[in-house]
Amino acid sequence: xxxxxxxxxxxxxxxxxxxxxGAWGVAVGEQPPAFALPDARGEIVTLSQFRGQVxxxxxxxxxxxxxxxxxxxxxxxxxxxxxxxxxxVAVNVDKKRADAERFLQQIPANFRVVFDAAGVTPxxxxxxxxxxxxxxxxxxxxxxxETGFFDERKGLVEEHIRSLLRVP
Amino acid sequence: xxxxxxxxxxxxxxxxxxPGCAAYAPPYPWEKGELAQPQMxxxxxxxxxxxxxxxxxxxxxxxxxxxxxxxxxxxx
Amino acid sequence: xxxYRFEFAAMACANELQLxxxxxxxxxxxxxxxxxxxxxxxxxxxxxxADSVTSAINAAAGGAPVPIDAxxxxxxxxxxxxxxxxxxxxxxxxxxxxxxxxxxxxxPRVPSDSELAALTPxxxxxxxxxxxxxxxxxxxxxxxxxxxxxxxxxVDRAATCCxxxxxxxxxxxxxxxxxxxxxxxxxxxxxxxxxxxxxxxxALASVELFEGxxxxxxxxxxFFEIDRKRYCHLIHPRTGAAASTWQSVSVTAPLCxxxxxxxxIAMLARESAEVFLASQAVDYLMVDAHGACRGPLQPAS
Amino acid sequence: xxxxxxxxxxxxxxxxGALLAAALALPGVAPGLAMAQAAPEQGVIALKYLDxxxxxxxxxxxxxxxxxxYVLKPLSDxxxxxxxxxxxxxxxxxxxxxxxxxxxxxxxxxxxRTAGDIKVTKYxxxxxxxxxxxxxxxxxxxxxxxxxxxxxxxxDRNRTYAFGIGGENDxxxxxxxxxxxxxxxxxxxxxxxxQVLSAQAIIQSNLAYSAGxxxxxxxxxxxxxxxxRRRTLAWLTRYHQHLPGIDATVKVSYRYLHDSFGSTxxxxxxxxxxxxxxxxxxxxxxxxxxxxxxDFYFDPPFPAGHVPGALYTADTRLAAFGAITPGxxxxxxxxxxxxxxxxxxxxxxxxxxxxxxxxxPGIAPLSARWIQAGIAKVF
Numbered sequence: 066x067x068x069x070x071x072x073x074x075x076x077x078x079x080x081x082x083x084x085x086x087g088a089w090g091v092a093v094g095e096q097p098p099a100f101a102l103p104d105a106r107g108e109i110v111t112l113s114q115f116r117g118q119v120x121x122x123x124x125x126x127x128x129x130x131x132x133x134x135x136x137x138x139x140x141x142x143x144x145x146x147x148x149x150x151x152x153x154v155a156v157n158v159d160k161k162r163a164d165a166e167r168f169l170q171q172i173p174a175n176f177r178v179v180f181d182a183a184g185v186t187p188x189x190x191x192x193x194x195x196x197x198x199x200x201x202x203x204x205x206x207x208x209x210x211e212t213g214f215f216d217e218r219k220g221l222v223e224e225h226i227r228s229l230l231r232v233p
Numbered sequence: 234x235x236x237x238x239x240x241x242x243x244x245x246x247x248x249x250x251x252p253g254c255a256a257y258a259p260p261y262p263w264e265k266g267e268l269a270q271p272q273m274x275x276x277x278x279x280x281x282x283x284x285x286x287x288x289x290x291x292x293x294x295x296x297x298x299x300x301x302x303x304x305x306x307x308x309x
Numbered sequence: 310x311x312x313y314r315f316e317f318a319a320m321a322c323a324n325e326l327q328l329x330x331x332x333x334x335x336x337x338x339x340x341x342x343x344x345x346x347x348x349x350x351x352x353x354x355x356x357x358x359a360d361s362v363t364s365a366i367n368a369a370a371g372g373a374p375v376p377i378d379a380x381x382x383x384x385x386x387x388x389x390x391x392x393x394x395x396x397x398x399x400x401x402x403x404x405x406x407x408x409x410x411x412x413x414x415x416x417p418r419v420p421s422d423s424e425l426a427a428l429t430p431x432x433x434x435x436x437x438x439x440x441x442x443x444x445x446x447x448x449x450x451x452x453x454x455x456x457x458x459x460x461x462x463x464v465d466r467a468a469t470c471c472x473x474x475x476x477x478x479x480x481x482x483x484x485x486x487x488x489x490x491x492x493x494x495x496x497x498x499x500x501x502x503x504x505x506x507x508x509x510x511x512a513l514a515s516v517e518l519f520e521g522x523x524x525x526x527x528x529x530x531x532f533f534e535i536d537r538k539r540y541c542h543l544i545h546p547r548t549g550a551a552a553s554t555w556q557s558v559s560v561t562a563p564l565c566x567x568x569x570x571x572x573x574i575a576m577l578a579r580e581s582a583e584v585f586l587a588s589q590a591v592d593y594l595m596v597d598a599h600g601a602c603r604g605p606l607q608p609a610s
Numbered sequence: 611x612x613x614x615x616x617x618x619x620x621x622x623x624x625x626x627g628a629l630l631a632a633a634l635a636l637p638g639v640a641p642g643l644a645m646a647q648a649a650p651e652q653g654v655i656a657l658k659y660l661d662x663x664x665x666x667x668x669x670x671x672x673x674x675x676x677x678x679x680y681v682l683k684p685l686s687d688x689x690x691x692x693x694x695x696x697x698x699x700x701x702x703x704x705x706x707x708x709x710x711x712x713x714x715x716x717x718x719x720x721x722x723r724t725a726g727d728i729k730v731t732k733y734x735x736x737x738x739x740x741x742x743x744x745x746x747x748x749x750x751x752x753x754x755x756x757x758x759x760x761x762x763x764x765x766d767r768n769r770t771y772a773f774g775i776g777g778e779n780d781x782x783x784x785x786x787x788x789x790x791x792x793x794x795x796x797x798x799x800x801x802x803x804x805q806v807l808s809a810q811a812i813i814q815s816n817l818a819y820s821a822g823x824x825x826x827x828x829x830x831x832x833x834x835x836x837x838x839r840r841r842t843l844a845w846l847t848r849y850h851q852h853l854p855g856i857d858a859t860v861k862v863s864y865r866y867l868h869d870s871f872g873s874t875x876x877x878x879x880x881x882x883x884x885x886x887x888x889x890x891x892x893x894x895x896x897x898x899x900x901x902x903x904x905d906f907y908f909d910p911p912f913p914a915g916h917v918p919g920a921l922y923t924a925d926t927r928l929a930a931f932g933a934i935t936p937g938x939x940x941x942x943x944x945x946x947x948x949x950x951x952x953x954x955x956x957x958x959x960x961x962x963x964x965x966x967x968x969x970x971p972g973i974a975p976l977s978a979r980w981i982q983a984g985i986a987k988v989f
Contacts, residue, residue: 128265130650130652194767215687228562231605259808262767272859278951281953288980292959294875298844570629
C-alpha cells in the first residue's frame with residue numbers, strides 16, 4: 066500500500082519534470098480555479114461562461130520571448146477551430162497594461178485577451194513557466210498542461226484539441 | 234601561499250558585502266517582467282563590456298572575473 | 310524533398326519508416342537511430358528473451374525485488390494508469406492466462422473453469438510491489454509483459470527520434486501501429502488503411518492523419534475457432550474469458566501508446582467501450598461481432 | 611465455457627484524456643521534452659565606434675579608433691551563435707618615461723590590431739553549453755584562445771551555476787628584436803552563481819582563477835624583467851536592483867583581484883539606468899579602482915645596485931595608484947527594433963588616489979577619455 070502511494074507520487078513527479086502539469090500546479094483531470102477578469106473593453110470574462118466548450122487558457126506576458134511566437138499559432142488555432150467551438154482565452158500578467166497593449170499592437174490577437182496585472186489567477190493556478198497553457202474539456206476539466214512554447218509540440222497540442230472537438 | 238592570502242581577503246570582503254543584499258524573495262514565473270528588461274541583465278551590451286574591459290586591461294594591472302577565454306592583446 | 314522508405318523486421322513484425330528529407334545521409338542516419346531504438350526496446354522488454362528486463366522480473370517472482378531503471382519504472386507507471394482508468398481491464402500480469410489459452414495447440418480447446426481458476430490468483434497488478442527503483446512480483450509463477458504498450462512505446466520513440474533529427478514529415482509503422490510526424494510535405498495528410506477484421510487482404514477504412522497515431526487491436530491477431538465461435542488472444546484478466554464483443558477497435562490519439570492501450574482496453578470493455586473511448590478524448594472505429602462499424606472514424610467509401 | 615461469462619464490474623474512469631497525460635510521462639514519446647527554455651529568441655546586430663585618447667601633462671600620447679561589430683543569431687530553438695570583430699588603429703606612443711625610443715611604440719607610428727571571437731551555445735532544458743574561440747592579431751603579438759562554459763539552471767530558473775574553462779596561447783615577436791618567438795600559455799577557470807533575489811533584484815558572483823607561464827616582460831621597456839609565471843584570482847560580484855517607482859535600475863559591482871606579481875586591486879562600479887520619456891535612457895556611472903604595486907615595481911629613478919636580470923619593472927600599470935572613471939551613456943529606442951547609444955567616459959589615474967596605502971610617488975597623472983557610439987538592431 067505504502068509502495069503504491071509512493072508510486073503515484075512518482076508519476077506526478079515525472080509529469081512535472083516533463084513539463085506536463087506541475088507537481089504543485091493545476092494538473093490534468095482537475096477542475097481549475099475560476100476567474101473573472103476584464104478584457105480590453107472592461108467587460109468581465111469568466112472561465113465558467115465557457116462551460117461545455119473546449120477552452121484553451123494561455124498565460125502570457127509582453128516580456129516573454131516564446132509568447133511572441135505563440136500568438137500567431139493561437140491566431141491560427143482560433144481561425145481553424147473557432148467555428149468548431151474552440152475558445153481561446155489569453156490571460157495577460159503584465160504589471161503595466163501599456164506593455165501588454167504595445168505587444169498586442171505588434172502582434173494582434175483574434176482571440177479573447179483578459180488582464181490580470183495583480184497576478185491572482187496565475188497564483189491560483191500555480192503557473193509554472195511563461196507561457197503556460199491549459200486545455201480544458203467541455204466538462205471543465207484540464208486535459209493537458211503545456212509549460213513553455215515549443216514548435217515541436219504544436220502538432221501534438223493541435224491534435225489533442227482536434228480530438229476534444231471531434232474534428233476529424 | 235598566495236591563494237591562502239587571497240582567501241582571507243575574500244572572506245573579509247564577503248562579510249562586508251552581505252548586508253547590502255536585498256531581502257530574499259524569489260519571484261514566481263509571471264513576476265519576472267522587470268528581470269527581463271535589458272538593464273537587469275549582466276552584460277546586455279556585449280560590445281560595451283568588451284571595449285571597457287580592453288581599455289582597463291591596458292591601463293591597470295588587473296583583468297578578469299567576467300568570463301573565460303577572451304583573446305589577449307599585447308597591451309599588457 | 311524525397312520520400313525514403315526503410316523496411317525492417319523487429320518485434321516479430323514487418324515494420325517500416327517513411328521519411329521525407331532533403332539529404333539521404335541525414336535521413337538514413339535518423340532511420341538507423343530509430344531502428345536501433347526499436348531493437349533496443351525489443352531486446353530490453355521481450356518476454357521471449359531470457360536476458361530481457363521482463364524475463365529477469367518474471368524469473369524473480371516470489372523472490373527478491375528486481376532493481377529497475379527509470380524507463381522501466383515509467384512504463385510500469387503508465388501500465389498502472391491504464392489499470393486504474395480501465396477498472397482493472399488492462400493488467401500487465403494477465404499474460405499467465407496464456408498457459409491455459411494455448412493458441413498453438415492442435416486441436417485447439419477452450420480451457421476449463423478449473424484450469425483458469427488455478428491461474429487467476431496469479432493475475433493481480435494491485436499485488437505487484439514496485440516503486441521507481443525496484444519491482445517485485447509477490448507470488449511465484451506471476452508474470453508481467455508489456456504487450457499492448459511496449460511496441461506502441463517503440464513507435465512513439467522512433468517518431469520522436471526522427472523528429473528531433475529535423476525530419477518534420479514522416480511515418481512510423483511497427484506491425485500496424487502507426488505514428489506520423491506532421492503531414493506530408495505540402496500539407497497533405499497521410500492515408501492509413503485499417504485492416505478488415507475478417508479479410509486480411511482488404512482495407513475496411515482509411516484514416517487521414519496530419520499528426521498523431523493510429524493503433525488497432527483485433528481478434529484476428531491470434532485466435533482459434535471452435536463451432537464457428539472465435540476465441541482471440543485478448544483475455545479478460547479476472548474472468549479469463551476471451552474478448553468477443555468487438556472484432557476490432559482502431560483508435561487515433563496524439564501518441565501511439567495511448568492509441569494502443571485504448572484499443573486494447575476497448576476490446577476488453579465490451580459494451581462500455583464507447584463510453585471509455587469517449588472519456589479518453591480519442592477517435593475510434595469499432596467493428597462489432599456482426600461486422601458493423603461504429604465510431605467517429607467512419608469508413609470512407 | 612462461454613467467452614462472455616460473469617459481469618466483470620469493471621469501473622471505467624471518466625477523467626478525460628487521463629491516459630494521454632500519463633503517456634506523456636514516458637521518456638521520449640513526444641519531442642520537446644528536453645528543449646531549450648533559455649535560448650535567445652531574437653538576433654542582434656550591433657556596430658560601435660570607439661574613439662579613445664589618453665595624455666599626460668603637456669603631451670597628447672595615444673589615440674585609438676576602433677570600429678567593432680557584434681552579431682548574435684539564434685540558429686534554432688536551442689542553438690545560438692554570437693561573435694564579434696574589432697579593428698583598432700592605435701596612433702601615438704606608449705608611456706614616454708620608460709620607453710626605448712625605437713620600435714612599435716615609437717612616436718608617430720600607427721599600429722593595428724584585429725581581434726575576433728565566436729561562441730556557439732546549445733541550450734538544453736536545464737543547462738546551456740557554450741564553446742568559443744577567439745583570436746587577436748597585431749604586428750608583434752598573436753593571441754589565440756578557446757573556451758568551454760557550462761551553465762546549469764535551477765528548476766524555477768531563479769538560480770544559475772556557471773563553470774568555465776579557457777585556454778590562451780600567445781606569441782610575442784617584438785619589432786625591436788628583444789622578444790622573438792616568445793610564448794605565453796594561460797589557463798582560466800571560472801565558477802559562478804547567479805541568483806534572482808526578488809522580482810526586482812539579481813546578484814551574480816564569479817570566482818576566476820588564471821594560471822599562466824611564459825613571457826610576461828615588456829620588450830619595449832628597458833630592463834623590464836618579470837616572472838615567467840602569473841597566477842591571478844579574481845572575485846567579481848555584481849548586483850542589479852530595479853526601482854519600480856521611478857522605473858530605474860541601479861547596478862553595482864565589486865571586484866577583488868590578487869595576482870602572484872604581488873598586486874592587489876579593488877574595483878567598484880555603480881551605474882544608474884534611468885529611462886526618460888520618448889524612449890531615451892540616461893545612464894550615469896562611476897568607477898573607482900585602486901591597486902597596490904607589483905613586488906618588482908620600482909619607482910624611477912632606476913634603483914641603485916640593480917643586478918642585471920633581476921626582476922624589475924617601471925611599468926606604471928604595475929604601480930600603486932587609484933583611478934576614477936565618471937561616465938555618461940545616452941541610449942535611444944528608435945522603434946522597429948533599432949536602438950542607438952553614445953557613451954562618454956573620462957579616466958583619471960593618480961598615485962594619491964590609492965586607497966589603504968600610499969601610491970607610487972614617481973608616476974605622472976594619466977588621463978584618458980573615450981567616446982563610443984553605437985547602433986543596434988534586433989531581428
